[in-house]
Amino acid sequence: MSRYRIWLVVVLAALVAGETFRPALAGRPGGGGGGVRAQSRSSVNTNVNRNTNVNVNRDVNVNVHNNYYGGGYYGGGCCYHPVATAVATTAAVAVTAAVVGSIVNSVPPSCTSVIVNGLAYQQCGSTWYQPQISGSSTTYVVVNPPR
Amino acid sequence: MVRSNLRVIVAAAAIAVSSSFAQAAENPNVDAKAMAALQKMGAYLRGLSAFRVQGVTTDEDVLEDGQKIQYSESVDILASTPSHLRAEVLSDRKERILYYDGKTLSMFAPRVGYYASIAAPPTITQLDKLLVNEYDFSIPLRDLFVWGSAGWNSGSIENLIDVGPSQVNGTTCEQYAVRQKDIDWQIWVQLGAYPLPRKIVISTRTDEERPQHTAVYTWDLAPSFNEATFTFDPPPGVHRVPLAKAAFVASVPANKPATPK
Numbered sequence: 001m002s003r004y005r006i007w008l009v010v011v012l013a014a015l016v017a018g019e020t021f022r023p024a025l026a027g028r029p030g031g032g033g034g035g036v037r038a039q040s041r042s043s044v045n046t047n048v049n050r051n052t053n054v055n056v057n058r059d060v061n062v063n064v065h066n067n068y069y070g071g072g073y074y075g076g077g078c079c080y081h082p083v084a085t086a087v088a089t090t091a092a093v094a095v096t097a098a099v100v101g102s103i104v105n106s107v108p109p110s111c112t113s114v115i116v117n118g119l120a121y122q123q124c125g126s127t128w129y130q131p132q133i134s135g136s137s138t139t140y141v142v143v144n145p146p147r
Numbered sequence: 148m149v150r151s152n153l154r155v156i157v158a159a160a161a162i163a164v165s166s167s168f169a170q171a172a173e174n175p176n177v178d179a180k181a182m183a184a185l186q187k188m189g190a191y192l193r194g195l196s197a198f199r200v201q202g203v204t205t206d207e208d209v210l211e212d213g214q215k216i217q218y219s220e221s222v223d224i225l226a227s228t229p230s231h232l233r234a235e236v237l238s239d240r241k242e243r244i245l246y247y248d249g250k251t252l253s254m255f256a257p258r259v260g261y262y263a264s265i266a267a268p269p270t271i272t273q274l275d276k277l278l279v280n281e282y283d284f285s286i287p288l289r290d291l292f293v294w295g296s297a298g299w300n301s302g303s304i305e306n307l308i309d310v311g312p313s314q315v316n317g318t319t320c321e322q323y324a325v326r327q328k329d330i331d332w333q334i335w336v337q338l339g340a341y342p343l344p345r346k347i348v349i350s351t352r353t354d355e356e357r358p359q360h361t362a363v364y365t366w367d368l369a370p371s372f373n374e375a376t377f378t379f380d381p382p383p384g385v386h387r388v389p390l391a392k393a394a395f396v397a398s399v400p401a402n403k404p405a406t407p408k
Contacts, residue, residue, distance in 0.1 A: 135284030
């Protein structure tokens with residue numbers, strides 16, 4: 001234990017609510033439909049589109065930043081986003097709870113923020129999430145317990 | 148025989164070179180005066196040693212059925228070239244403050260109380276390249292940092308016309324319409340001694356709904372700042388997290404324990 005400096009920080013309803021992922025378009029039929037097929041390019045100096053495919057990993061219930069998830073709209077992006085990034089995150093490890101490597105837009109409300117080696121994690125029972133920020137969104141990656 | 152072959156090759160090469168120049172210069176679809184104006188704008192931007200630019204932008208998503216969703220954002224950038232940048236991005240769904248001092252890039256997400264920091268290359272141009280290649284995003288309003296630089300390929304413009312004078316927020320500009328691969332764009336360049344871009348509209352032609360990006364810029368060419376403006380000092384209660392990698396799986400291999408770094 002002494003190797004790690006651990007703080008229990010807060011129980012995190014406020015944190016989760018801070019970066020909104022409110023389903024502004026909830027009610028739009030999900031599955032099959034609800035995706036974004038194109039986005040406006042925001043720079044004339046690149047050939048890369050901000051984004052193309054969104055719901056890359058439906059079978060493991062994974063979604064990546066700034067999009068439509070289960071029919072809810074999570075749009076909005078900073079800068080341009082070439083491609084969704086979670087393509088390869090179907091983890092090889094079969095775990096009962098969340099699959100390591102999965103990316104989600106929010107964590108359950110009962111999680112606790114824990115700092116390990118200077119980095120913030122969200123611990124939700126036996127599942128650990130590594131928050132990560134990008135130009136457009138905060139996402140949470142399921143990781144193995146860091147301690 | 149050898150000599151005459153050589154002569155033929157030299158002559159052919161000369162013709163090839165001159166004809167390609169001629170093509171570039173005489174593309175009837177590119178208004179030479181308009182091109183000169185865009186070059187002048189680019190050169191002017193690259194000559195600025197410090198500026199603050201505020202942008203109000205809109206972007207569009209096209210849903211599977213063709214319905215479009217528009218969202219907007221405001222961006223406030225302070226740049227001291229070539230190595231200092233601060234950018235605040237605010238929208239309904241996120242808030243980001245980017246700090247760059249020529250050594251470190253920090254991204255602060257105040258609403259969630261997280262920040263990320265990475266070692267950064269020494270210029271804004273190199274920083275943008277790093278972010279695009281490895282982190283899947285760019286510095287905000289990146290065109291403002293590319294026009295007039297070595298990274299700007301004006302040769303990609305297939306069609307350029309001068310639409311005429313047009314007002315943007317009370318400032319008289321010249322409006323130009325541009326076509327290049329996959330996009331049409333229009334730009335409003337301030338007339339007079341300060342050839343600044345004041346507005347841009349980009350239509351993406353790869354989808355039939357042509358989702359559109361717009362940005363209107365407000366400039367301050369004499370901003371005040373100090374070194375601390377560009378350096379992030381985490382307030383109490385704010386915690387560090389990683390900056391999301393583009394090739395995410397490389398940073399946290401799914402089948403290995405994730406060790407915090």
